[in-house]
């Protein structure tokens with residue numbers, strides 16, 4: 125009984141290692157069979173979207189607490205400046221959707237007092253000033269893009 129549990133753990137770990145490393149190109153970081161990249165160059169939200177769209181990637185769509193935690197920990201550890209996610213309320217103020225899929229956000233991680241739409245802020249990023257919680261920024265701000273692909 126005990127031996128079979130240990131075997132299961134060994135196999136499960138092995139399978140996880142393969143699946144988490146197999147898909148990602150150099151420079152991309154794997155998590156839960158998706159690949160992530162922190163873009164070097166600061167771009168506006170739309171410019172970031174277009175740039176990564178050409179690489180079959182998209183600004184991150186954060187599906188749950190754990191994906192959000194993985195990304196925040198990553199940014200914090202690397203001390204990365206503010207980064208774009210793919211979340212926006214450009215189409216309808218206060219209605220937060222993932223760009224291109226238009227799916228509603230299923231979770232949120234707003235910083236204190238956010239989103240405040242200050243001067244019409246419609247695009248969401250991880251905000252260093254608020255310990256990497258989410259903030260709505262003006263979409264024409266230039267931030268580093270945080271991208272995801274399958």
Ligand SMILES: [Ca+2]
Pocket residue numbers: 158184185186187191272
């Ligand atoms: Ca995702």
Ligand SMILES: [Ca+2]
Pocket residue numbers: 213214217218241244245246247260
């Ligand atoms: Ca807004």
Ligand SMILES: [Ca+2]
Pocket residue numbers: 238239240241242245259260261
């Ligand atoms: Ca804001």
